[in-house]
Structure formats: C-alpha cells, structure tokens
Amino acid sequence: MKWTEASVVPVRVFSTDEVSDLVRRDGAAVLTGVPDERTALSAGLRSLGTKGVRIGRQIEATQRNEAAQARAVAEQPSDDKGRKRAFTLATERMPPHNDGYAFGDFAPDHLFLWCERPAAVGGDSFLVDTSRLLDLFAADPDNADMIPFCWNVAVDHSEPNYPQDRLQPLVRLTPRGRFQGRYHPYLSAADGPTRERDRTFVRRWEHAVLSARDHGPMFRLEAGDLLCIDNYRMLHGRDSHNDPRRRLCAIWGWSTDAVSLPEGALDINDPWAAAASSTGA
C-alpha cells in the first residue's frame, strides 16, 4: 500500500529549539515535557521564531462537549447541495483534515495539539503529508494526470452552510512560498461542465488520504506532549476512543507566512466574523 509512505510519525524532542527545523523538514514534531497549557502556548510561539504573529487556544477537545455539538449539527438546515456539517464522535476515527479548513485563507498555518490527558485506550494520532502524497502520485504512471489536476483545477473547499467565496486547487504554493495541500470530508468538484470528471479526481485524492490514514502508522500522544504541525502541509486526526477524561487542546498559530491573518477569533457558528476581518500577513 504505497500511500502509507505519506503517513508520518513525528520525531520526539525535548527542546523548542529543535522544533522549527523538524517542522520545516518533516512537517511535524513532538515536543515532550510540556506541563501546562500556558507553557504550550509560549513554546508554540517560540517555535515560530521571528515569524510568529499570533497564537491562541482554539478548542478544547473533550467528550464533554459532544452533546452540544451533536445538537448544533442536528439543528442546522441542509445546504444547497443537501448536505449538513457532520460531527465526529469520539468513538469514530476522525477524517484527516487541516485545522480551520472552513475558514479558507484565514486558517492558521501552524497547529499545536497539547495533550493534557490521553485516552486510557485508543485515540492515537495520525499525520498525512500531502507533499509526499503528491510525490507518490507523480511517481505512478497510472496517476500522472493527478498532478496537473491537483495544482491547476479549482475545487470547492466549503463546508456545508459555510460557503467560501473562492474556488482553489487542492495544492498550491502560497504567496510566501509555502506548500499547501488540503483535504477535508466536504471537498467537492466545482459546478460546471467538467464537474463529473473533476469528481473522479477529488475521489482519488480522498482515497489516497484515507488509505494513508487507515494503513499507515499511528502514534500516541502522552500527557505533556505538544504535537507541532505545519497545518498547510499536513493532515491530522485521531483514532476512535471512549474515554471522557481524554483532554487535548488545539492551539492555532499564525506566522508571517500565513496567507491571511484574521483580526478576531474564528467561529464556525459566526459565518461573517472571518470575512469581515481580512488583513494580509
């Protein structure tokens, strides 16, 4: 299964100084021995070096929030394609994704996942390197047509009920020269005469991503681990678990490399917050 070669187990290090180089090289690293969220925030910002602009906690991933989130999903109307935004239960394996994908160019270019308490059983993490996926497509004569599609054909990155104003390709080089490869479960072909053809390409991208997740190695975050991720290049997620005491904080970081820097907090339940606050970074 060649797609597993895109599945990454990050190197574990003890010093923030080593994180930046590893994230640049491998797309991710684990900083160990981070005792609390405050230290996680400062370590994350320090790892961005002089490029660091902003860092902050985005979400606390615990099962305690599940009921409210599930209710919000159930109450939303279907979008014009008949879709609803789904919610992944703790007992389900998460779809691979870049964090903040709903916010398009405002998504953070760096992500930090601080593990305060792992699940007693399960809940292991996975990472998929989209840059490596592209290399694997390029090396396969049967998939050669994926390369021009991924770079050049714009698709719809919107979540249901949260439309983005611009179509964009699956991968790109950002204005500041960063590689960006994206996936989330709502990617869809753009409307138009090539829609059916484009859908087959999006499905092949999805197949490769999910194969890397399902057949590649996973790794366990222990208490005090800070998983530092290039959120433009890497997809992440966790395996299923059933431990209500698991606690992990998602911290979003923007550097001067980010395509756009939102002025305020990003909230999926407030569609206009991000759109109203655009500044280039």
Ligand SMILES: [Fe+2]
């Ligand atoms: Fe996430």
